[in-house]
Amino acid sequence: MNVPDAAARPDRRIALMKPIGAVDERITHALQLMESVVWAFHGTTHATWRMGPLESADVLVFHEGNTDERIAQWKSQGRPIVEIAVQSRLDSDTPNLLVYPFRAAQVLVLLDRLETQLTGTFEALTPAGSMMSSASAHQDPWSFVEGLRDLRSVQNSEAWLVGRGSARTPILWLRGDAATYTAEPVTVQAIRRGALNPNSLSLEKGLAPTGGQAPRSGMELSWFTGYHASDRLAPALTISTSYRISSWPNFGLIRPLPSQLRVAAGLSSAAADLSAIIKRAGVTAEEATRTLNALYACGVLIGVSPAEAGGAVSTNARQRAGLAKLLASVRKHLGLGARS
């Protein structure tokens, strides 16, 4: 990892809001773990992070269920927050969620993402105006995807971000709530194919697009940048957590591969972890991983507890065999993608 010299690193403060009164002891452990990891990573991240009082903090860390009114106040100002939970709950309203027990590497990625957020997206959407892209963003394959998730949580539909390529030419216009974007067809195709690295774009606050290109769904941008970001799970996902989808992405626009369709269908039927969805959908580990990443990028993936993961309607083996044969025949007849 390329980390700037100590002198060039900005100083950042984290306010850790500790629980008042008796709470689940996992919450206490989670907050202690967070404090220890921040201390252990001192000097290895793109900013120098220390714990500090709320008044001088850049980031507020709190645990789920904490009703302190200062949290709402902090959120309403659009300032970065980190929520620590003891159960997986990947809703789009909480872009920086750490689920205990979390890995130290997750905190490392999160700290660098927060730094990007502090120097980039957040400021880009404030009157000061600045860049979303930074040195760390270039190296983190998730910085653009996480930026989109942050924008969705900020919900600023009045602002526009302009993405410039290496020649500083504007090639992408993204609305401040990430609900729509505009680009030339060649850029759209490059995004869909994964031929354009969105992390290399510098995004600056700018004017709304004036060209004749029709606005496109931000979900399309999220899906393809999430799908192509990495063949490893997004840092916020774990192989042992069971996931389901809260809603389907618009596959009419995405034109999914058969493997993507089967993973989505599998996760709409019942929650599954990575290995279960590979088996259920009959896809490769890479196809399942990338599709989970794309669903995460779209904000429709929800982590569930093992108790919630079941819920199937029981059928007998004969019915299932008959149905499997019928589905294969219908697919063959219509020329649809068969199971691998």
Place this chain on the structure above:
Amino acid sequence: MSDREIKIVFTGPMGAGKTTAIRAISDAPPVSTEVANTDQATFAKPTTTVALDYGQLLLEDGTAVSLYGTPGQQRFSFMWEILCRGAIGVVLLLDGSTATARQELQSYAEAFRRIDPNQPFVIGIGRVPPGDCLLDECARALGSRGIVAPVFGVDVRQREDVLLLIETLLCVLEAHMLEASHAAH
């Protein structure tokens, strides 16, 4: 499978494209009970389906899969249950350019969930203006009612769009089946 009829039902309000969708994939021209549309105030098209549309997929092994289109008018809603009973899946089609699309989604989704809450159900919405957030809103509205159903923007005049809806239906059906198999072991 048992000897009962194997069918897929296309439903939705008048003008959503049910007849067109069935025509796109049926092996033979669909049998339509269309008459002159006397309700031009609701939807301006020359004819409308008053009872049902019927198409068929005749599979290699001789199995016939019936494709039914329900009549679009609310006054024929009693037929939805008759047609949907025992169907392997339901395709709901809506016209996204109408002001009533959201309301129709809700009433159709709730009606079909009541008929069979486990029946695979996919939704195709046509004529959605570019950049419109109708699809996201519809998916969220269903999600808030605990219905996780595919909601896709489609043009049913395009055969591949109808095939996408059918393939999704099959994938959902298959996922239910595999999950049931897993639960049984």
